[in-house]
Structure formats: structure tokens, C-alpha cells
Amino acid sequence: MALYKGYEQYKDSGLDWLGQIPVSWxxxxxxxxxxxxxxxxxxxxxxxxxxxxxxxxxxxxxxxxxxxxxxxxxxxxxxxxxxxxxxxxxxxxxxxxxxxxxxxxxxxxxxxxxxxxxxxxxxxxxxxxxxxxxxxxxxxxxxxxxxxxxPTLQEQDGITMFLDKKISEIDSLIEDKERLVSLMEEQRRAVITQAVTKGLKSGVKMKDSGVEWIGLIPETWEIKKIKYKFAIQKRINNHSDPVVLSLTQKGLKIKNLEDFSGQHADSYANYQIVNKGDFVMNSMDLLTGFVDCSPFDGVTSPDYRVFTQLNLKECGQYYLFYFQMCYFSRIFYGHGQGVSKFGRWRLQTDVFKEFPIMVPPIEEQFEIASFIETKVRDIDELIQLNQDYISMLGEYRQTLIFEAITGKIDVRELMMQEIVTA
Structure with a gap:
């Protein structure tokens, strides 16, 4: 804490985590x-x-x-x-x-x-x-x-007044940054939604999609059911030591097997095989409808849905953005249903197969995907910068509390100045 000076004299507390404390404490x-x-x-x-x-x-x-x-x-x-x-x-x-x-x-x-x-x-x-x-x-x-x-009661009051003021200032900065991140995340979703539902060209002739939540779409686009564009896979794992994949909002990742708390390898016998390029959907609970395209070969939970693009000439990234738009807009969730008294939700396979999907011409699919990737990358970079700043502020807040509350910095004069000028 270079901004603040310490006490004149210290003594050893005898505790490694506490270190030295002011001699009068x-x-x-x-x-x-x-x-x-x-x-x-x-x-x-x-x-x-x-x-x-x-x-x-x-x-x-x-x-x-x-x-x-x-x-x-x-x-x-x-x-x-x-x-x-x-x-x-x-x-x-x-x-x-x-x-x-x-x-x-x-x-x-x-x-x-x-x-x-x-x-x-x-x-x-x-x-x-x-x-x-x-x-x-x-x-x-x-x-x-x-x-x-x-320390003395007077010092305690000075330290807590100092911390109340400084922590309030830091928390205010964090809240501002969090609001900014929230706005950028909304912008990210809006960019994806606009592009995958209306396209990139202004002034084109539109038509009614026949789907209430989609509304008008470019005249050259088609509306197809998922069952005509994707194959729902159910390939059952038969490997004793598979690569296990986990799906979170950050996408598919290889799960550390230690996280399974000692489950034996045969616990994965009912897991589904996932090939690189397959789409994987979490069809249960709070992540109902979240989809990612797998960059790995492996296996995943039997509660997930695995489906494969039928026409590989089409743009898989376009469809991934479409599915993620449906998730963040809670469209998939609205088509799910509760399956137990605990309020768990599941998107049933027969409902999923009938779900409408917009199909632009193939060339336009790639154009839309490229546009979204560029815009989203720029937004994500700004989001990350602000999240890093939020983390830095959080670490500074934690350090400031420790330094002040253990006497590593002397805030007595600072608080006297605050009282005099108040």
C-alpha cells in the first residue's frame, strides 16, 4: 500500500498470517x-x-x-x-x-x-x-x-470509518463496471439475435415466418424443423476410460475425472459418444437449451442431447449462434416442461425435433457467422477488460481491509482530516 504510511514501531505477532502488528496493539x-x-x-x-x-x-x-x-x-x-x-x-x-x-x-x-x-x-x-x-x-x-x-477504541473507530468510506467507493466503481458488462452482454445478445433472425442486408423484402416469436424474415430464407436439418444421436459409450465432456455456459470442456468423487470408470457406460463437430445440448434444469459445438471427441452425460448437422455444406457456426440465441432468449426453456416435484425442467426430444429453425441461403449463413464472430470478439474483449478491472478492484478491496485492520497502514491522520473537513 504505497499510498499509505505505516506505524512508527511494530512487534512480531507470533502468527505467520498476521505478521507484525503496531507495538501499541x-x-x-x-x-x-x-x-x-x-x-x-x-x-x-x-x-x-x-x-x-x-x-x-x-x-x-x-x-x-x-x-x-x-x-x-x-x-x-x-x-x-x-x-x-x-x-x-x-x-x-x-x-x-x-x-x-x-x-x-x-x-x-x-x-x-x-x-x-x-x-x-x-x-x-x-x-x-x-x-x-x-x-x-x-x-x-x-x-x-x-x-x-x-488497537484502542478510538483507533478502531478511525479504522472502520476509513474502511467504510473506501469500501463504499470501491464497491461503487465495481457496480458501475458490472452494469457496463451487463450492457455489453445485452449488446452481444442483440447482435446475434438481429443477425440470425433478420440477416445483414437492409431493405430486403420480408415475409411472415409463421412463427410468432420469430416474426418477419427475409423472403429468401426458409423455416425448417430441426428434425430435417439434424440427426439426433444416441451413441452409447463402450470404453472403460473415456474422455468425459462437461457442458457449462462457457461451452464444452474436458472434465477432470477427479471431480467425479471416485466414481468408477464403469459409471460412464450409459454416457453418449460425442464426435468432434457434434452439437451438444443441456436439456435439463437451469441450462435448458444451452448448446455448444464440440471441439473434442469424448463422451457426455446421458441427460444431454447430442445431434449432428446433416448437410455439412451448411455453416455450423451459423446454427450454433442460432441455438445460443434461443437459449439466451429463453425460447428453448419456454418449450420445456417440469418433470418432478422439485421443479426440474426437460426439453423433450419430440418437442425439440419439431422446433423451427431459420435457414438462410448457404452463402448468407457464412456471411452472418463471420459478421457475428467479428462483432462478438470485439465485445468479448471489452467485457474481459472490464471483468479484469473488477477482479483487480476486488483484490484491492481485500488487501486494503487486511492492511488497515491489522495495522500494516496507519489511517489515523487520514480519518482526522476527513472529520475536520466534513
Whole structure:
């Protein structure tokens, strides 16, 4: 933090992750600074329009119809993916999940300081106490014995005021960049939709497509059903050690077999063979209708749909853009149906086969695909630049909190200046 100076004198904290702390600060176990308890509610107790906040094991705050606490508190997830990552600071009436730790009745410290301190540092101590890189649960001794480097109450107030102000500024910048990325993603979808549904030429004669959501299309285009342009494949794998492919919104990728949690190779006996150039669709759940064209030979989930272009003279990239337009516009999703009480959705094969697809002349297909690729590449580069900046801001925010809350930088004079000029 070259912009900020440090304290005049430091001492060794005795902790590798904490390093040196200002000589006037004291290292105190958390149990001497506050009470540590857990919530008493369960997930099923949440009420969509409840009167009070319900703190659970994620960053999302739910609602509940009754409260168990009316005080200032800091909270963190006691188990699950939120361990060392999810923190809340709240003052008022609330309830908390039974696997959420609640810190209250603070002595010699402010709740806001403990919030920032735990948010910045708890993961270091948790990971130090565990061999795994992720932790399933927090045990009470991890928290009660957690060492806190504590300055005076006046310094704590100055540090938290500084962080509140700076974090607000950083978060505002991040929100601006995220809005910009969202707008560029909308632009990306609009470019694809316009090109694959209306073509590139202005002023051409149009005709009714006969499909409500498509509307008018160039007169030289045709509307065909998918079953006439693609073959639905069902090639069953018979290899004992296949290359397994996984489909996400970033496309098909080779899945690390370690991610299968020890499944034996014969678990892939019902998987489908995918040849390079085949189209693969996720036909279930939230990714219903997402399609990619495989750059690999391999096998993929029996729940995916694999289909092959019949006329290889046509432009596969054009059809891929068309399918992705249908996914991002949720057109495929609208043709799916629920198949269980859990709300899972599936796009049935007979429905998929009858789905309409626009077929421009072959030369125009290649022109459209080339146009989209160029436009999308430019937009994607801008999106990546902004996402990199968002990541940089996030890292800076994290570093700033750690440096300030552990005394690596001295913000006392800065906050005095803020108070004087306010």
C-alpha cells in the first residue's frame, strides 16, 4: 500500500498470517472480547415476506416472521461453502440459522471492527487449522481462541470509518463496471439475435415466418424443423476410460475425472459418444437449451442431447449462434416442461425435433457467422477488460481491509482530516 504510511514501531505477532502488528496493539483471544453463540432457526423457518432479517449460511439475507435477538451482532457461516467467506454485521431485531455463529456483547472492541477483522482474517486461521483448502465446518474453539490484534477504541473507530468510506467507493466503481458488462452482454445478445433472425442486408423484402416469436424474415430464407436439418444421436459409450465432456455456459470442456468423487470408470457406460463437430445440448434444469459445438471427441452425460448437422455444406457456426440465441432468449426453456416435484425442467426430444429453425441461403449463413464472430470478439474483449478491472478492484478491496485492520497502514491522520473537513 504505497499510498499509505505505516506505524512508527511494530512487534512480531507470533502468527505467520498476521505478521507484525503496531507495538501499541494487543493480541487477545476473541472469547475475551464478545460472546459466541449460534442461531436457533432452521432453513424451513424462513418466510418470504417475514418482518425480520433471517441470517443463513450465505451472503443472501432471508426473511422470517419472528426474531430471537434485538442487539448489535456480527455473524458468520458455521458450515458449508460459506465458511470463512460469509459475514454479516447487523444492529436490531433478527434471527439466525442454527449453523450460523453470532458474536454479541462486545467488550474493548466495536462490532464493526470485529466484522472487518473476521472478514479479512478468519479464513487464515481456519485454513491453518485444517489440511484441506476448503473447510466443511467451523468449531467453536476455532472462534473463541481466534487471536485478535486490538488497537484502542478510538483507533478502531478511525479504522472502520476509513474502511467504510473506501469500501463504499470501491464497491461503487465495481457496480458501475458490472452494469457496463451487463450492457455489453445485452449488446452481444442483440447482435446475434438481429443477425440470425433478420440477416445483414437492409431493405430486403420480408415475409411472415409463421412463427410468432420469430416474426418477419427475409423472403429468401426458409423455416425448417430441426428434425430435417439434424440427426439426433444416441451413441452409447463402450470404453472403460473415456474422455468425459462437461457442458457449462462457457461451452464444452474436458472434465477432470477427479471431480467425479471416485466414481468408477464403469459409471460412464450409459454416457453418449460425442464426435468432434457434434452439437451438444443441456436439456435439463437451469441450462435448458444451452448448446455448444464440440471441439473434442469424448463422451457426455446421458441427460444431454447430442445431434449432428446433416448437410455439412451448411455453416455450423451459423446454427450454433442460432441455438445460443434461443437459449439466451429463453425460447428453448419456454418449450420445456417440469418433470418432478422439485421443479426440474426437460426439453423433450419430440418437442425439440419439431422446433423451427431459420435457414438462410448457404452463402448468407457464412456471411452472418463471420459478421457475428467479428462483432462478438470485439465485445468479448471489452467485457474481459472490464471483468479484469473488477477482479483487480476486488483484490484491492481485500488487501486494503487486511492492511488497515491489522495495522500494516496507519489511517489515523487520514480519518482526522476527513472529520475536520466534513
Amino acid at each position: 494487543n493480541l487477545i483471544s476473541l472469547r475475551y472480547l464478545c460472546e459466541v453463540n449460534t442461531g436457533s432457526k432452521d432453513t424451513q423457518d424462513s418466510v418470504e415476506e417475514g418482518l425480520y432479517p433471517f441470517f443463513v449460511r450465505s451472503q443472501i439475507v432471508e426473511r422470517i416472521g419472528e426474531y430471537t435477538h434485538d442487539e448489535e451482532a456480527v455473524m458468520t457461516a458455521g458450515d458449508g461453502a460459506g465458511v470463512g467467506r460469509v459475514f454479516h454485521h447487523y444492529n436490531g431485531k433478527f434471527s439466525a440459522h442454527q449453523r450460523v455463529y453470532i458474536f454479541t456483547k462486545f467488550k474493548y472492541c466495536t462490532a464493526r471492527f470485529i466484522y472487518y477483522y473476521l472478514k479479512s482474517n478468519l479464513a487464515f486461521e481456519v485454513l491453518r487449522s485444517n489440511a484441506k483448502s476448503t473447510v466443511d465446518s467451523l468449531r467453536r474453539p476455532m472462534l473463541t481462541n481466534f487471536p485478535v490484534a486490538l
